[in-house]
Amino acid sequence: MAVAQKNSSADDNKRAPAAKLADFSKEQELSAYETMLTIRRFEEKAGQMYGMGLIGGFCHLYIGQEAVVVGMQMVLKKGDQVITGYRDHGHMLACGMDAKGVMAELTGRAQGYSKGKGGSMHMFSVEKGFYGGHGIVGAQVPLGTGLAFANVYRGNDNLSVTYFGDGAANQGQVYESFNMAELWKLPVIYVIENNRYAMGTSIARASAEVNLSRRGLSFNIPGEQVDGMDVRAVQAAGEKAAAWCRAGKGPYILEMLTYRYRGHSMSDPAKYRTREEVDKVRSTTDPIDMARARILEKKFATEDVLKKIDASVRDLINQAAEFATHDPEPDVSELFTDIYR
Numbered sequence: 166m167a168v169a170q171k172n173s174s175a176d177d178n179k180r181a182p183a184a185k186l187a188d189f190s191k192e193q194e195l196s197a198y199e200t201m202l203t204i205r206r207f208e209e210k211a212g213q214m215y216g217m218g219l220i221g222g223f224c225h226l227y228i229g230q231e232a233v234v235v236g237m238q239m240v241l242k243k244g245d246q247v248i249t250g251y252r253d254h255g256h257m258l259a260c261g262m263d264a265k266g267v268m269a270e271l272t273g274r275a276q277g278y279s280k281g282k283g284g285s286m287h288m289f290s291v292e293k294g295f296y297g298g299h300g301i302v303g304a305q306v307p308l309g310t311g312l313a314f315a316n317v318y319r320g321n322d323n324l325s326v327t328y329f330g331d332g333a334a335n336q337g338q339v340y341e342s343f344n345m346a347e348l349w350k351l352p353v354i355y356v357i358e359n360n361r362y363a364m365g366t367s368i369a370r371a372s373a374e375v376n377l378s379r380r381g382l383s384f385n386i387p388g389e390q391v392d393g394m395d396v397r398a399v400q401a402a403g404e405k406a407a408a409w410c411r412a413g414k415g416p417y418i419l420e421m422l423t424y425r426y427r428g429h430s431m432s433d434p435a436k437y438r439t440r441e442e443v444d445k446v447r448s449t450t451d452p453i454d455m456a457r458a459r460i461l462e463k464k465f466a467t468e469d470v471l472k473k474i475d476a477s478v479r480d481l482i483n484q485a486a487e488f489a490t491h492d493p494e495p496d497v498s499e500l501f502t503d504i505y506r
């Protein structure tokens with residue numbers, strides 16, 4: 166039997182109809198801009214350091230998707246939990262984890278978040294509410310659901326933000342989690358980062374239902390599609406979902422329509438999409454360029470002030486890179502500490 170194959174196109178992720186967005190205050194615009202830029206610069210630096218052989222193993226960059234994690238983080242409070250897959254550097258920085266510690270983990274050094282033994286995909290900070298960093302596609306979904314269960318069990322009003330990709334959305338364990346989350350009304354926001362591709366497979370080639378916000382329908386979990394390139398849209402949707410969860414109404418699904426500019430990982434033949442497709446998204450909907458343009462238009466800051474922010478972000482990232490290059494490797498005596506064996 167011939168299997169019909171759908172091709173992807175730049176229009177696959179039709180943006181949700183422009184909902185009326187609450188405008189950000191000056192402080193919100195500037196802080197979101199700075200954090201998105203910090204993530205972008207961190208990732209660019211990580212890419213360079215990988216090329217120089219300073220980072221080994223797997224490394225998945227988040228460039229293009231920054232608005233998702235930054236908008237969501239704006240609605241969280243201390244005690245809320247964040248968990249994601251392996252494309253996780255942006256999530257850690259948005260949670261407030263130190264760029265030096267993250268970069269030093271990438272280079273496998275002693276002062277990395279996992280003492281240099283976890284690498285890019287395996288970092289944690291309970292203090293900052295970040296629960297990893299998971300290399301098995303979809304595995305974080307039952308774990309994130311468990312974090313939400315812990316909140317109910319302990320009787321607090323914290324919620325779990327459980328991120329996963331369009332590819333992970335086809336994993337069976339996601340639906341077992343959905344069932345339990347709704348059955349027990351667990352406070353979990355499932356954020357599906359639909360960047361249109363799972364490695365080299367476009368969503369249209371792998372998914373019978375490409376509107377992932379509908380994936381919770383048979384469990385009675387509400388969901389919506391969100392323009393994941395606009396940090397204001399993400400924050401507005403996040404507020405709504407968080408209020409739902411904190412009111413004890415159970416889980417909520419937010420499908421973020423986003424895009425990754427770089428390859429899946431550092432080795433990616435890039436044969437599954439055209440250069441034009443990437444350029445089109447980059448030039449028309451880049452989350453950082455759009456925030457910058459709004460800031461200038463609303464006169465929240467001058468070009469000069471933005472240049473200063475850009476310089477201080479570069480400085481922070483250069484210092485992280487410097488630290489991660491000179492921090493020593495873990496001592497041999499650490500070989501069997503903090504690991505399962």
Ligand SMILES: Cc1ncc(C[n+]2csc(CCOP(=O)(O)OP(=O)(O)O)c2C)c(N)n1
Nearest residue numbers: 252300301302330331332333360362363364
């Ligand atoms: C259970 C499992 N199957 C396959 C893989 C190999 N793999 C790593 S990433 C990936 C694609 C996942 O894509 P998606 O969920 O869309 O996330 P994205 O990489 O786009 O952020 C696959 C198949 C894996 N790590 N784990």
Ligand SMILES: [Mg+2]
Nearest residue numbers: 330331362363
């Ligand atoms: Mg994907």
